Amino acid sequence: MIPLMKNTFLNEYETKKELVDFILKAKILSMGEKCAEFEKAFAKIQGRRHCILFNSGGSANLALLQALKNLGRLKDGDTVGFSALTWSTNVMPILQLGMKAVPVDCEAQTLNCMAANLAETLKTVKLDAFFITNALGFAGDLSAIREVCKTNGVLLIEDNCESLGTALPDGKTGNFGLASTFSFFVAHHMSTIEGGCACTDDDELDEMLRITRANGWDRNLNFAAQRRLREKHGVKSEFEAKYTFYDLGFNLRPTEITGFLGLTQLKYLEENCNVRQKNYLALEEEVNNNPDLLPIQRGHLSFLSNFAFPVICKNRELRGKYIEQFSGDGVEIRPIIAGNMQRQPFFAKYVKGEWNLKGAEFLHECGFYFGNYPELTEADLDMLKSCLRKY
Ligand SMILES: Cc1ncc(COP(=O)(O)O)c(C=O)c1O
Missing domain, CATH: 3.40.640.10 (Type I PLP-dependent aspartate aminotransferase-like (Major domain))
Incomplete structure (x- = not known):
């Protein structure tokens, strides 16, 4: 798990x-x-x-x-x-x-x-x-x-x-x-x-x-x-x-x-952010080699203090398969934050009008994330890499 x-x-x-x-x-x-x-x-x-x-x-x-x-x-x-x-x-x-x-x-x-x-x-x-x-x-x-x-x-x-x-x-x-x-x-x-x-x-x-x-x-x-x-x-x-x-x-x-x-936590913050970036880079290679997944463009960033690892599939069907792959291997996952906010019940209740949100809608349908944190072991990272490989 x-x-x-x-x-x-x-x-x-x-x-x-x-x-x-x-x-x-x-x-x-x-x-x-x-x-x-x-x-x-x-x-x-x-x-x-x-x-x-x-x-x-x-x-x-x-x-x-x-x-x-x-x-x-x-x-x-x-x-x-x-x-x-x-x-x-x-x-x-x-x-x-x-x-x-x-x-x-x-x-x-x-x-x-x-x-x-x-x-x-x-x-x-x-x-x-x-x-x-x-x-x-x-x-x-x-x-x-x-x-x-x-x-x-x-x-x-x-x-x-x-x-x-x-x-x-x-x-x-x-x-x-x-x-x-x-x-x-x-x-x-x-x-x-x-x-x-x-x-x-x-x-x-x-x-x-x-x-x-x-x-x-x-x-x-x-x-x-x-x-x-x-x-x-x-x-x-x-x-x-x-x-x-x-x-x-x-x-x-x-x-x-x-x-x-x-x-107390500030003392460890820099090291924590460094490990998050290191983990991200190691896992990113698998995404780049998998034609089912969309690589995230991060060239404009000089340091990536990754919060969680996003998995963006090229379509909704593929997401279903990768969710199964991750869940089956005991990896806890979440939707991509609140997704397309327009689809949230509170938003629909209080905000009238509709916007064309192509990017957010795509992520809502095709994305999910798993945790990235310093306590991930080499074995955890290997497991995550295998989940990121082509289904
Ligand atoms: C983008 C963003 N804003 C605000 C919050 C709210 O933070 P908190 O849970 O500390 O209230 C979160 C929580 O994860 C968040 O992701």
Whole structure:
């Protein structure tokens, strides 16, 4: 049996042991020092000014859109494009926050939205923002996408929950838009059990994300920001400030356990991403030699921090056969994320209209994935290679 993932953590035993010690010694377990320490460390590794830790990647997505609305950079009724191939909680907050969600198709060969897909959408719809997803550890031509957004006045934000560590010659995924989000759920590149974050270089957005994360209050802002807000709203005492709520928020806070685990896992992140790339390259050879399968184009990426290994068959019948081949050999598999989002019941319920999403539809019908993680043994890799050989 080769499961989607084997462990909760990188270096499972040491991490659990350190966690037990930490919990026994910690005085406070609600969001505090460890979260702040993690935020600093992650921002540095990602190469962004700010990192804001959340209790999940989906929470980071929700908070990011709410924070942009609080700042007036997005408003009710705005049109937000999203990658047709993504996860449910990338799209749901667009709808939950009263905006229109428009799918942008992806290219089957790259699994991702390319600048040409975005340009095609912009021929018929004016987008206020594009919440792109970098899918399964891959990404589109993000520099060109950034240019198209700039030319057309589209605010670019990235859902990088599946592509931590991937890079293009112009930089790391997650650093191409105004802000980006990450997930630290089990089986992602690093795990805090549940967890996620948002990154940005924008000071105002950083501040608003912290307000949005915790009830709409100012307690997690620096002194200068608190003073500015309190003066603006005539809040005269610390007593009053404690329960003054400045803008729309939620409670999406992580705990100190999230912060602690994040710091532990960050130590192993680079090595983990390297092994994922190495595994991917070894398995990719089998795909290239199998005429039933579509090779994924990744020439525009300078580093592939693969999340899971996509198997794209040339037609639906072949997929049926390969699903049987993998399942029969005990390999756990999944559909290609949410597939063509238009086919999801929640989307059909809330969004009217139909888009021609050829790429996403093809992947929905012909794709699936299996796990790629550092704990895969040579024997596992041999088994996976044999499953990837011609049926
Ligand atoms: C693209 C994408 N966005 C958002 C999420 C949500 O992350 P989480 O499970 O941490 O809420 C996921 C989860 O896998 C994802 O793949």
